[in-house]
Amino acid sequence: MNEEFELSEREIDIIRLVATGASNKEIAQKLVISPNTVKVHLRNIFGKLNVVSRTEATMVAIRMGWVDSPKNENSPVESIASKIDLNEFPVTQIGMSRNRRRWIGALVIFFLLLIIGNIYFFIFFNKNQTNNPTDSLPLQNSQRWQKLTPMSVGLKTMAAVRYEQLFYIIGGETNDGISDSVLIYDINQNSWKEGAKKPNAASNIQAAIIGEKIFVPGGINETGIVLKSLEVYDPREDQWEFKADLPNEISRYALVSFEGKIYLFGGWDGQTYRQEVYVYDPSIDSWDLFSKMPQGRADFAATVVGGRIHVFGGRNEEGILDSHDVFVPQRQMDGENPWSSSSPLPQKRFGFSVNVLADMVYIAGGENENQRNLPVIQFLPPKDEWLEIDQPIIPIGNFPAMIPYETRLYIMGGEVNSEVTSTNQVFQAIYTILVPVVR
CATH class of the missing domain: 1.10.10.10 (Winged helix-like DNA-binding domain superfamily/Winged helix DNA-binding domain)
Known part of the structure; x- marks a missing residue:
């Protein structure tokens, strides 16, 4: 394996x-x-x-399968129930009263029934929703949003990644121009500091992390020129270096790391919307043309879930897109068509951020010709459907950064009402239920 x-x-x-x-x-x-x-x-x-x-x-x-897992993936009930490990109950078989055994058994059965009831309620609730996700999406109502320490400056179109317990916000555009800053957010301390400045100030960029290095290709500089450089940041040494240039100038692209390589999709070269898929291999410091997208586009996003690369939305000369394409690199290498279509976005959208938490895709920010401040939405790959989740107190706007960590999603910056914001807020996406231990 x-x-x-x-x-x-x-x-x-x-x-x-x-x-x-x-x-x-x-x-x-x-x-x-x-x-x-x-x-x-x-x-x-x-x-x-x-x-x-x-x-x-x-x-x-x-x-x-390299490490044994206590998780049973045969059914959702068994998968959740398996997390209740009876070995955590420090009760010896010899000398334990029959009443205590019965009490423990009743407790476990109670939690299993509670979990099963919630699952069936969720399924029943979804089945009774409208069949048109564009008009009305199921809402998950809860107060899960929290404000955090804002950035020192408003930013949009910046690159953002996590390394260990720090977030790195690189470049982007402020209310005053194009930035070369590296803002570092400490999750535990809820505080910011600055790192070594990026060699070339750039906006409309994304970042990918491989082998403890952060790779930032292309972008648009302060004079409006589209770049082709690949700049690499070492977070441990707080240093930048240059690697192999891109085959052509590119910005407003989508970027993911997948199986030790970087995949760059589409973008804008200053004149046209590109549809090429380039792959960068850090082991040989080289870019190669790998495939082509069904259509050129910019201001879109991609993410990896379930061993596949999902590509969402964006815009091109035909307008704003609601497409949801799935790319499988292995099929390209096998000479097959690597592209397939999945459930489209509930609304056409560009200028958003996408990421994955617990095998669920989240999209935040963006706009279309009819609506700004589009809702935060969630995609469930097994069911191929979209949900609208609890919305933030502070509007997110266009071109924000979103980074997942543990059970939470952190969303920073973005443009709201033509003003670039410095907001930093967190969404509690997943809750953990603690089962009491009987001693």
């Missing part, structure tokens, strides 16, 4: 130990290698798995 990610047997051994919570030193002792060697292996593993943390690497290992 490790051929998909091309991990060596040594790397498989390391990822299994990582899944147990072992430190680098403990891994080194068990495998009789140095801690520095462990660090090198982990850096390679992160790059190959397209992850930036031990937790994400462990989740991939579980999904690939």
Whole structure:
């Protein structure tokens, strides 16, 4: 199974130990290698798995079957119920009263019935909604939004990524012009600081992270010129370097990292909407033309979910799009058509941000010819349908940044009523239910 990610047997051994919570030193002792060697292996593993943390690497290992998982994916009820681990109840079989056993059994059954009831209510609720998602979407009403410390300056069309427990907001456009700043947000401290400035100020950019490096291609500079440079930021050293130029000038593109490579879709070269799909291989520092999209577009977004790249919306010479295309790179390599269509956006939309949390796609920001401040929406891949979620107190506007972390979505900046904002707000997308332990 490790051929998909091309991990060596040594790397498989390391990822299994990582899944147990072992430190680098403990891994080194068990495998009789140095801690520095462990660090090198982990850096390679992160790059190959397209992850930036031990937790994400462990989740991939579980999904690939390298590490045993207590999760049963046969049914939604069993999947949720499996999280209630009876081994967490520190009760010995010998000497435990029959009444206590019955009490524990009743408690478990109660929580299972509660979960089952919620699942059936959710299914029944969805079935009774209108069949036209454009006119009316099911609402998930709750007070889940919270204001956080704003950025030091209003920004839009900036690049944004997470590395460890820090967010990196790079470049973009302010009310005064094009930015070369690197703003760093500390999740735990709810505070901002600045990093080394980007070599070329640029807006209309995106970023991808591979192997602990942040890659930022192209963009538009302060004089309106479209760039073709690839600038790479090292968050550990707070330093920038240049890598291989793009084949042509490009901005307003969509960018994802997938299986250790960077995929750049479409964009604007200063004159035309592009439909090429370029792939950058960091191991050889080279760009290659890989495929073409069904149509050229700009001001759109893409994300990876379920081993596929989903491409949403945007605009071109024909107008604003509601398309939702799915790209499978392996099919392109096999000589097949790599593109297919999925459920379109509920509204035509451009200038938005997209990301994935718990295998669900979220889209925030954007506008169309009829509406500004479009609602935040959620896409459920297994059901191929869209939902409208609880909306923020502060409007998001166009070209914001959105970054997921744990159970939350952080949304920063954007343009509202022709004013670039510095807002920073968080949405609690997932709640965790704690089951009491009987001692």
